[in-house]
Amino acid sequence: MGVSFDLFGTLVTADRPADPAAAVATELEKRDVTVPDDWADAYAEAHVDAPDGAEVPLPAHVSRALASRGVDYEHNAARRAVVAAFDPTVETRPGALEALEAAREYGPVAICSNCSVPELVGRTLVRSDFERDDFDAIVTSVGCGWRKPAPKIFELTAEELDAAPDELVHVGDDPKADGGIEAVGGIALLLEETPLADVPSRLATLAAQS
Incomplete structure (x- = not known):
């Protein structure tokens, strides 16, 4: 049994x-990039024709x-501005370390995260x-x-863990995104139904059933 965890919010x-x-505009200006007067509109528009379910990296969108x-701008200015704009203060959620420790008892563990910022x-x-x-x-x-919820990201996660997609348990907080694991036959443990504190016992039950 492989276990994957969503990162942000989980x-x-x-x-x-x-x-x-x-925030991106501020960082662009720091890098001597001229920010258009209608930047809010430009940022909100779609500029990359991506397939359904595909991720558009935020630097590509900004470019x-x-x-x-x-x-016009220096080659890496958009990427550097995006990375600087999304520079977070981070807190580990209560129960997260224990959930990870429990997951490792049953097999390999991955992070499977939606994130458009390099x-x-x-x-x-x-x-x-x-x-x-x-x-x-x-x-x-x-x-x-x-x-997520594109099946391909879950299939790739399972492949990285040398597991079949239907052998993957995915823990996350977003029913739509993280629940996508069910489309490839895996099991979703959603925090609204299974809080982090309950993940160890739920994994033990699933392991006993497998």
Whole structure:
């Protein structure tokens, strides 16, 4: 049995900008990038024609938004601005360490996280009570190109753990996104039904049934 955990809202809480467009604009200006007067509109528009369920990395979105307004900029400025704008304060959620420890008793463990910002998952883990080595695999939407609930991200997570998708238990807080594991035959443990404190006993029950 493999177990994957959602990161944000499940294992940790991490603050995010109240106004992402404004936060990115501030960081662009720090890098001498001209911010269009209608930046809020440009940021809100879709600029990448992506397949259903695909992830659009936020730096690519920001780059296209600037280009749509005729703004030129240094090659990496958009990426650096996005990374700086999403620089979170992180807290490990109560019960998260115990849930992870319990999961490791039954097989390999992964993070399976929706995140469109490069480097954010890694920086979040560094600021949490977890170590990178606590996880056998880390699968992010920005890394693999697919967002939960797309089946592909769960299939890739299972593959990273050398498990079949229907052998994967996924723990998360979002019924729509994290519940997508059920479409590939896996089991969803949603925090609204199974709080983190109850995850160890629920995993024990599932392991006994497998």
